[in-house]
Amino acid sequence: MNTIKILIIVDALGAATSGSLENNVYLIDTEKYLGSWNEGQCDLHTLTEDGQIIKWSVAAVSSDNQVAITGFSGQMITQNVCKPTQQGISGDLFWEGMVESQPGRYSYSVSLSIDGQSFSFDPYLEVQ
Numbered sequence: 001m002n003t004i005k006i007l008i009i010v011d012a013l014g015a016a017t018s019g020s021l022e023n024n025v026y027l028i029d030t031e032k033y034l035g036s037w038n039e040g041q042c043d044l045h046t047l048t049e050d051g052q053i054i055k056w057s058v059a060a061v062s063s064d065n066q067v068a069i070t071g072f073s074g075q076m077i078t079q080n081v082c083k084p085t086q087q088g089i090s091g092d093l094f095w096e097g098m099v100e101s102q103p104g105r106y107s108y109s110v111s112l113s114i115d116g117q118s119f120s121f122d123p124y125l126e127v128q
Contacts, residue, residue: 003052003054003055004029004030004046004048004052004055005030005057006027006046007027007057007059008025008027008058008059008110009026009028009058009059009061010025010026010060012061012067013062015114015117015119016117021112021120021121022042027040027123029044031046031048043122043124044123045105045124046125046126048099049127049128050099050100050127051099052099053097053098053099054082054084054096054097055095056084056094056095065114066114066115067114067115068112069086069110069111070112070118072084072095072110073108074106074122076108076125080101081101081125082106082125101127102127104126106124108123108125
């Protein structure tokens with residue numbers, strides 16, 4: 001069972017200008033054609049299995065902006081599907097969690113800090 005990596009790419013200028021991450025955050029994962037869909041959008045559906053590890057990381061389109069994941073909430077957390085924790089060292093931080101759930105679709109919110117402002121968006125995990 002492979003580790004799934006999810007990369008969150010943020011257009012910080014677009015988010016600050018519009019006050020929203022809609023159309024300003026793009027997600028991709030390492031599952032590609034194996035089942036995930038809505039790649040390149042904020043509502044990525046990542047196909048996963050019980051016992052699988054997921055690692056989330058974030059990057060800004062422009063290196064002039066500071067972006068960071070500050071936490072997770074929503075159904076994925078409240079139903080104990082996956083509870084990511086921050087890992088790594090300064091300059092190379094990511095969030096990691098193990099999927100521990102029955103089959104189903106679980107929404108979650110990712111909270112981001114973008115140049116000191118807080119934003120969030122809602123992708124999905126699809127446990128098979």
